[in-house]
Amino acid sequence: xxxxxxxxxxxxxxxxxxxxxxxxxxxxxxxxxxxxxxxxxxxxxxxxxxxxxxxxxxxxxxxxxxxxxxxxxxxxxxxxxxxxxxxxxxxxxxxxxxxxxxxxxxxxxxxxxxxxxxxxxxxxxxxxxxxxxxxxxxxxxxxxxxxxxxxxxxxxxxxxxxxxxxxxxxxxxxxxxxxxxxxxxxxxxxxxxxxxxxxxxxxxxxxxxxxxxxxxx
Amino acid sequence: xxxxxxxxxxxxxxxxxxxxxxxxxxxxxxxxxxxxxxxxxxxxxxxxxxxxxxxxxxxxxxxxxxxxxxxxxxxxxxxxxxxxxxxxxxxxxxxxxxxxxxxxxxxxxxxxxxxxxxxxxxxxxxxxxxxxxxxxxxxxxxxxxxxxxxxxxxxxxxxxxxxxxxxxxxxxxxxxxxxxxxxxxxxxxxxxxxxxxxxxxxxxxxxxxxxxxxxxx
Numbered sequence: 001x002x003x004x005x006x007x008x009x010x011x012x013x014x015x016x017x018x019x020x021x022x023x024x025x026x027x028x029x030x031x032x033x034x035x036x037x038x039x040x041x042x043x044x045x046x047x048x049x050x051x052x053x054x055x056x057x058x059x060x061x062x063x064x065x066x067x068x069x070x071x072x073x074x075x076x077x078x079x080x081x082x083x084x085x086x087x088x089x090x091x092x093x094x095x096x097x098x099x100x101x102x103x104x105x106x107x108x109x110x111x112x113x114x115x116x117x118x119x120x121x122x123x124x125x126x127x128x129x130x131x132x133x134x135x136x137x138x139x140x141x142x143x144x145x146x147x148x149x150x151x152x153x154x155x156x157x158x159x160x161x162x163x164x165x166x167x168x169x170x171x172x173x174x175x176x177x178x179x180x181x182x183x184x185x186x187x188x189x190x191x192x193x194x195x196x197x198x199x200x201x202x203x204x205x206x207x208x209x210x211x212x213x214x215x216x217x
Numbered sequence: 218x219x220x221x222x223x224x225x226x227x228x229x230x231x232x233x234x235x236x237x238x239x240x241x242x243x244x245x246x247x248x249x250x251x252x253x254x255x256x257x258x259x260x261x262x263x264x265x266x267x268x269x270x271x272x273x274x275x276x277x278x279x280x281x282x283x284x285x286x287x288x289x290x291x292x293x294x295x296x297x298x299x300x301x302x303x304x305x306x307x308x309x310x311x312x313x314x315x316x317x318x319x320x321x322x323x324x325x326x327x328x329x330x331x332x333x334x335x336x337x338x339x340x341x342x343x344x345x346x347x348x349x350x351x352x353x354x355x356x357x358x359x360x361x362x363x364x365x366x367x368x369x370x371x372x373x374x375x376x377x378x379x380x381x382x383x384x385x386x387x388x389x390x391x392x393x394x395x396x397x398x399x400x401x402x403x404x405x406x407x408x409x410x411x412x413x414x415x416x417x418x419x420x421x422x423x424x425x426x427x428x429x430x431x432x433x434x
Contacts, residue, residue: 009262013286035304035318037254039265045226048256048265048300050322069230083265087252087406092350095357096342097364101252105267125313133309139397140312147314169414180356182414189304192403197386197393 001058009109010160020163023058029106029163030055030084034132038062039081042073053082054128060108061115061124063153071152075114080156082108089186093170094178100170102184106163110156121153218275226326227377237380240275246323246380247272247301251348255279256298259290270299271345277325278332278341280370288369292331297373299325306403310387311395317387319401323380327373338370 003022004010012019020026036053039046049070053062060082064071074080089102115121122143129137169184176182220239221227229236237243253270256263266287270279277299281288291297306319332338339360346354386401393399 013284015282035302037256037265037267037300037302039254039256039263039298041258041261041263044258045296045326046256046258046263046298048254048298048324050254050300050302050320052318065232067230079262081256081263081265083254083267085252085254085267090349090408092353093357095364096346096354096360097368099346099357101269103267107265109262129313129316132307136309136397137313140310140316141392141395141397143313147312151314169412172414175358176414178358180353183412184414185411186409187406188409189404189406191307192405194402195386195400197389197399197401 066152112156329373
């Protein structure tokens with residue numbers, strides 16, 4: 001797909017010079033993180049839940065307990081919004097008004113469904129692991145029937161999406177002589193120390209278990 | 218305030234052993250970040266927007282363009298949900314089912330209002346800056362009447378809130394002999410390089426402009 005049509009739901013009304021609708025930009029941002037915020041509404045009350053996700057083609061996947069509010073509600077033909085945000089920096093301008101944040105974010109709209117077919121469930125879970133810790137899937141103790149039953153896997157075809165990206169320093173225009181430092185400070189999300197579980201095999205891992213982060217989160 | 222009452226809106230249905238409702242835990246998580254995701258609903262369509270925020274007492278504040286969808290909708294007595302999430306680590310268990318994420322998150326519910334009084338508007342903007350870059354507010358070129366008019370400042374009394382926190386390694390129970398490494402990998406959000414704006418004063422800043430992050434984001 002080349003891109004998403006602009007419409008009333010996904011069109012950026014403010015800061016439209018930062019907006020993008022092409023599939024390449026949207027997918028690249030989606031593929032370099034694994035934490036999203038899912039928005040949905042139950043009886044007039046908005047809910048927002050953080051969860052991990054992954055993408056295949058034009059579809060987003062995430063999972064939760066089969067008994068959870070979210071999975072039950074979003075198995076029933078109700079709309080969801082999935083937002084992914086990379087916080088990349090703080091932009092310190094010479095005025096409060098021009099002070100800003102560098103970021104890459106995507107908002108996706110659609111109507112999720114439950115994945116019920118077992119082979120597809122397993123294939124998707126493997127895809128998920130491939131993004132977090134490649135080759136680990138086949139080393140794990142296999143899923144049991146009870147675990148599959150306890151896990152609700154949702155899939156959402158992305159009907160509309162838009163990206164917003166801000167990079168670089170402040171846009172202070174003609175205020176460059178105001179006597180305060182201005183510039184921007186990078187913010188990175190990085191992996192740190194690995195901790196061995198107290199029992200069992202000692203770590204064969206070095207840093208680098210999170211390819212998602214290595215794709216410049 | 219001691220804490221938030223559990224009810225149908227904020228009660229954690231799943232993973233309730235990770236849930237907390239005391240104001241100390243909720244406020245501590247809110248005060249160590251500045252990026253939130255705001256959820257609201259317009260005509261049956263959920264929306265989620267990332268934005269910066271701050272807290273004073275039992276109230277959350279955030280701002281946007283006065284002309285934005287979000288500010289206009291949330292000035293009109295409509296409910297919002299604000300979610301703040303710290304991603305703290307990846308938990309690599311011996312089974313897919315026990316694989317998890319370490320995190321601290323808070324969800325707050327309420328009905329925002331617009332802050333219209335000018336002195337209060339300025340006081341809140343100064344509070345916001347005090348969290349990001351202390352003492353910077355009074356060094357900036359002051360706000361103009363036009364900038365105040367273009368900025369919609371929202372305040373939301375936190376009616377209900379709940380926190381969820383996961384720390385530590387995998388809960389693999391009696392599977393410790395499964396032959397794969399298990400443990401957890403820390404994830405940190407940190408400040409990096411400062412970049413001077415191309416024109417104007419050179420940097421008097423070292424690292425450390427983001428006290429929010431120094432409070433162990």
